[in-house]
Amino acid sequence: MSTITVELPDESAVLVRKFADSEGVTVSDFARSAILEKIEDSFDLQELHEAISEDNGERFSIDEVLEELLARPNHRGVFYRPERQNLQELTGKAAEAHFEALYSKGTMTxxxxxxxxxxxxxxGDEDAVFSIHSDPRTYQHRPELAMKNRDEAFELLAAWxxxxxxxxxxxxxxxxxxxxxxxxxxxxxxxxxxxxxxxxxxxxxxxxxxxxxxxxxxxxxxxxxxxxxxxxxxxxxxxxxxxxxxxxxxxxxxxxxxxxxxxxxxxxx
Ligand SMILES: CC(C)(COP(=O)(O)OP(=O)(O)OC[C@H]1O[C@@H](n2cnc3c(N)ncnc32)[C@H](O)[C@@H]1OP(=O)(O)O)[C@@H](O)C(=O)NCCC(=O)NCCS
Structure with a gap:
């Protein structure tokens, strides 16, 4: 750890001590997080300014964005959904929109x-696929066909x-x-x-x-x-x-x- 000394007018120093006390942190902890947050904010702001200056005015609808994502096959050759990594990035509302788009196009029912x-x-269904297909009780008549590892579940799910x-x-x-x-x-x-x-x-x-x-x-x-x-x-x-x-x-x-x-x-x- 390095030590940085900060000079403050007396009034401000009193204020900082009071505030740190009321937050239950040391003045050092408080100063460290405040300084780092300020720097992070200015980086974010800088990125925003850069994005605005590079904006060429082109706008995309949510359907176009989804289409762009959906057009790429994933590593298992599945075309109609984003790559696993993209899907993870597509959280919450975006993921819902993705599936809604497929249902409304009639691709899925x-x-x-x-x-x-x-x-x-x-x-995300691979856990259920694996748990049901690896259970010997679901392959009583052909036990040799029961799944042995999760890769088989991923493959079956991709085929479906x-x-x-x-x-x-x-x-x-x-x-x-x-x-x-x-x-x-x-x-x-x-x-x-x-x-x-x-x-x-x-x-x-x-x-x-x-x-x-x-x-x-x-x-x-x-x-x-x-x-x-x-x-x-x-x-x-x-x-x-x-x-x-x-x-x-x-x-x-x-x-x-x-x-x-x-x-x-x-x-x-
Ligand atoms: C085949 C399978 C889906 C049936 O599931 P289930 O929960 O028993 O099905 P249901 O409760 O809807 O019952 C269907 C009918 O099968 C009958 N049945 C269930 N077990 C039976 C058995 N051991 N012997 C004879 N009939 C049986 C039921 O009585 C019912 O007929 P009924 O309504 O005239 O009484 C289930 O056994 C299973 O998942 N098996 C493993 C996977 C599998 O073998 N899939 C088929 C691959 S070809």
Whole structure:
């Protein structure tokens, strides 16, 4: 620490001591923070003056700013959202505006049911993706497929986001109000036996299973997808030993079409 001596008129010195006392700090602490704040303020002011002098009068709307941010793919090739770093900078209102812009453009859709809310996945969902997909109870029939590390969750989330960005349809994150993520369900574009189809997916947290949530959420997703893509049949490929999944598919109106699909039984509606 260096010592700087400040000379003050007696009256001002009394004032400084009184003020420091009332703030509960030493005169030295008070003087140090006051001087540094003053310097910081003048740097800010200098930057503001420079920005004003360089202003060429061009103005951008919030949509243009968002477009500029959205136009860049992130390191995983996802186009429709800002880079992770930018998203962190886009806090509060700006982040809300970003998602609102996507919803209002019709790029993304959210759904509600009696007990649940469904929305497309976005940054920050990787914890829920990992926790549900790494739980061996959600892969009882294919334990080797359970996630081992968080990178896999980031990759899966990016792939889901890409589906929405490219096709305007994909898998939803399912919430039980107010904000608990209980699972994932939805449909994405796929091809089976040369035909364009909607592939149905569902995976729910073990704690949330057995209460009809999966059926409620998947039914809403199917209804919406059928309205937007009536020409595409809905299919699900199910491991023959996965009784809950097969039962759920049937409950949703799908029927076993072929038992010799390379990845399991093919259900269709
Ligand atoms: C498949 C899954 C989403 C079903 O979730 P869920 O919470 O049991 O679903 P619901 O409560 O909506 O119940 C759906 C139907 O399945 C039935 N079901 C649930 N567990 C069952 C079981 N072990 N055996 C037979 N039927 C079962 C329910 O009884 C219900 O039918 P009902 O209304 O006629 O009684 C859930 O088991 C899961 O996430 N599994 C792991 C992921 C997975 O296997 N995904 C499918 C990949 S192909």
């Amino acid at each position: 959210s759904l509600t049911t009696e007990r649940l809310a469904l929305r497309p996945p976005h940054d 986001q890409r589906n929405w960005a490219e096709d305007g349809i994909g898998y939803f994150v399912v919430f039980r109000e107010p904000a608990e993520i209980i699972g994932f369900t939805g449909l994405r574009f796929s091809e089976e036996q040369g035909q364009k189809v909607l592939n149905l997916y569902y995976r729910f947290a073990p704690e949330a299973q057995g209460r009809g949530y999966a059926a409620e959420a998947a039914a809403a997703a199917i209804d919406w997808a059928r309205q937007t893509h009536p020409e595409r049949p809905v299919v699900a490929i199910i491991d023959p030993s996965n009784a809950p999944s097969a039962r759920l598919a049937e409950k949703l109106g799908l029927h076993l079409q072929t038992a010799d699909h390379e990845q399991g039984h093919l259900y269709r509606r």
